[in-house]
Amino acid sequence: MEQRIEINKSEFALDLLTRFSELKKSNKYCDFIIRAGKQEIPVHRCVLAANSEYFDAMLSHDTKENTEGEVEIKEVDPECVVKCVDFMYSGEAVVSEEKRRDLMHVAHMLRLHKLYKGIANFLKSRLDFTTFFSTREIARLYDCENLLETCNEFAVKNFEAIATFEGFKKLELDCVKLFLSSKVLNKKNTIKLKALLMWINHDSERMSALNDTMKLIEWRNVSLSYRKYVAENEPAVSGSTECLREIFKSVFDDSHVEGADVTLKYRFSRVNYTHVVLLDNNTETLKSFDPCGKTWTDMREMHTEMVKKFCSSVSMDEYLYVFSNKKTFRMNYSVHNAEWEQLADSTTTSMVVVALNGIIYGKEYGVFSNCVECYDPKKNSWNFIPNTKFKTVYSAIGTLDDDEIIHTRMLVIIGGRDMLSLQSTDRVAQFDPATSSWSDAPSLRVARSEASVVTFNSVMYVFGGHDGSKWVTDSAEIWYPNTDAWQVVQLKNFSPTYYFSLFAIHDKIYTVGNCEWESARYIHEYNPATEKCELLADFKDILGYPHSSVALCI
Structure with missing residues (x-):
């Protein structure tokens, strides 16, 4: 009767990675070449196929690359290609702030699941106001659902501050609607309306989305002074019969209210010192x-x-x-x-x-x-x-x-x-x-x-x-x-x-x-x-x- 011999699998896997890395450095048994820009990287087919669905599919068929023993990867950052290859041989990766998106692009293209999940977790741990927009764009482009969900939760929690950044005006319509429909913002309709008008006014083509997005505003919970202000001073609102109807229904005959704009907290100074x-x-x-x-x-x-x-x-x-x-x-x-x-x-x-x-x-x-x-x-x-x-x-x-x-x-x-x-x-x-x-x-x-x-x-x-x-x-x-x-x-x-x-x-x-x-x-x-x-x-x-x-x- 056969019995299992206990072996430390973690040590075995690490030793195997180390040995493959040493073979690559010495070009020993390398049987394939990856070209990217001026980079020429000798590698082993078995390592590529084991790590990457992209290379596994390429090397499993009678493709031109498989026959010639080399592939040229175009329109990508060569440095990030090298980092992806190093990852396949070591299980480790490093990246500078300006290269995060490029590395994610290459990892996603090569179908290096472990690497692009690691990048997503890395970005999630460093999410703040300075990284929000770039991180969310990476999550959206490369289908990082968990990272995108984290970004959206962060934006809703800090919506007023997020809305003051220039990047807010460049968000896609579905994203803005997602934020405005959040229950977390139910009691912040004045802020929601101000942010929405800033987003619409940034691009004249967004006027077509006006009536649809305005349905996400509870007009009765917008401050009276700001309702009067937008009716008198915002062309997007004053030119919309639907918006004016909603304002009229919510305000009725409160004509004594003085019009007053509102300011988001991160944008305008309250005291005009000179x-x-x-x-x-x-x-x-x-x-x-x-x-x-x-x-x-x-x-x-x-x-x-x-x-x-x-x-x-x-x-x-x-x-x-x-x-x-x-x-x-x-x-x-x-x-x-x-x-x-x-x-x-x-x-x-x-x-x-x-x-x-x-x-x-x-x-x-x-x-x-x-x-x-x-x-x-x-x-x-x-x-x-x-x-x-x-x-x-x-x-x-x-x-x-x-x-x-x-x-x-x-x-x-x-x-x-x-x-x-x-x-x-x-x-x-x-x-x-x-x-x-x-x-x-x-x-x-x-x-x-x-x-x-x-x-x-x-x-x-x-x-x-x-x-x-x-x-x-x-x-x-x-x-x-x-x-x-x-x-x-x-x-x-x-x-x-x-x-x-x-x-x-x-x-x-x-x-x-x-x-x-x-x-x-x-x-x-x-x-x-x-x-x-x-x-x-x-x-x-x-x-x-x-x-x-x-x-x-x-």
């Missing part, structure tokens, strides 16, 4: 900088209590607020020759500040603390809000829109150096003024202290800082609305590391200062669309704390 203003200790004046014209203009004299002291500034309701050594000042910068007004004192010596819902919040900057003070201009009084969980120093403070229509605003404390570990932290905490409570927000990908933050088109950007071992200059992090993770953006030609402030003006982000505690002389311009940064200005005569700089609408 200038950066610095407190210059050399001349003891406020200087405004126009990023477009790259020119400086003197504005007002500084209050004597501000000169050569750590200051932080914020603008709100045409007032410029300056905080210096527990003292609070404000000035109506829209009024010619306006005087400084001294307000109630705070208990915090040096802090970084933001404005939120008519209240100014300040976090101690140079001392370990978990306290946040808030100033109410109507009451001219300072109070403490509930403490954060952890005491930190050199944390960044910012605000973030948390709701797509109503715009509930959140105070956000980012990173810093932890008091217990004395290390940079990746923690992010958010405060809801409506409930007066703190909650944990998604952690940063990289721990950062002394970083800077700005909210641009309702997306939060974090630049610079120290990760505990080095200054971070090669990447920033962004937090899209309604997502549960930060995304990393690689920076090009970015040099600011710490002691700088960030401002969003027009469609750019500007950094003021770099590395020097008392100097705001450097101004860099970052373009979110191209992810490039350049030095815009270097003014050696300006002497002022970067945290005292502020963006104003002048």
Whole structure:
């Protein structure tokens, strides 16, 4: 009676692959040649047939290629052909970002099932806002059903942010209809309508799909102001009897509603700042900088209590607020020759500040603390809000829109150096003024202290800082609305590391200062669309704390 001899099949298979690979490298027993571009690759027929249905069919019949012992693969990337052959001999593959689609094309053409499934899983694991459109196109072209389903789920979950990208306008009709019909978006009809009109207006030939796609919009759940706006200002809607009928049925006689457009959170800035203003200790004046014209203009004299002291500034309701050594000042910068007004004192010596819902919040900057003070201009009084969980120093403070229509605003404390570990932290905490409570927000990908933050088109950007071992200059992090993770953006030609402030003006982000505690002389311009940064200005005569700089609408 025969008995099974136990052999480690995994080791046997690996040894077999290794041996075949060695035979290929030495051209031993090779009996077939693959040509691609200038590449000439000696291979073994048995290896090709065992791995590839394409080659199995070719070598199983009396084909020209089988007879001549060679095949030329045309109109493909030769490098990817080599990678596919290497995969057949090793079971391993590597690919650069720019070659992912080409490698998938060759693997799919050669019917290398294991390889193109591996590529699909690889793309799925790296799916984010920057890769979504290219990944979905690969999934659609090469019938990767699981990957396509993952992409569609990602798009529906993050529909508002996805709709702001140029790639959304290029999606096929069936894809747009799939997104709009998702139950996940049932309560987001205003956003659905805005996105749909952007998609239709991109190509005049899409007007034929108007009535069909508009059936996916529940007009009664679109904000009244936006219904009136599209009826008056969108030719696609005003020119459609069917659309106007649906609007009339949903609105009836609500003619008192004022027309108002809506904006998607990633696309338009809510505050139209035009200038950066610095407190210059050399001349003891406020200087405004126009990023477009790259020119400086003197504005007002500084209050004597501000000169050569750590200051932080914020603008709100045409007032410029300056905080210096527990003292609070404000000035109506829209009024010619306006005087400084001294307000109630705070208990915090040096802090970084933001404005939120008519209240100014300040976090101690140079001392370990978990306290946040808030100033109410109507009451001219300072109070403490509930403490954060952890005491930190050199944390960044910012605000973030948390709701797509109503715009509930959140105070956000980012990173810093932890008091217990004395290390940079990746923690992010958010405060809801409506409930007066703190909650944990998604952690940063990289721990950062002394970083800077700005909210641009309702997306939060974090630049610079120290990760505990080095200054971070090669990447920033962004937090899209309604997502549960930060995304990393690689920076090009970015040099600011710490002691700088960030401002969003027009469609750019500007950094003021770099590395020097008392100097705001450097101004860099970052373009979110191209992810490039350049030095815009270097003014050696300006002497002022970067945290005292502020963006104003002048």
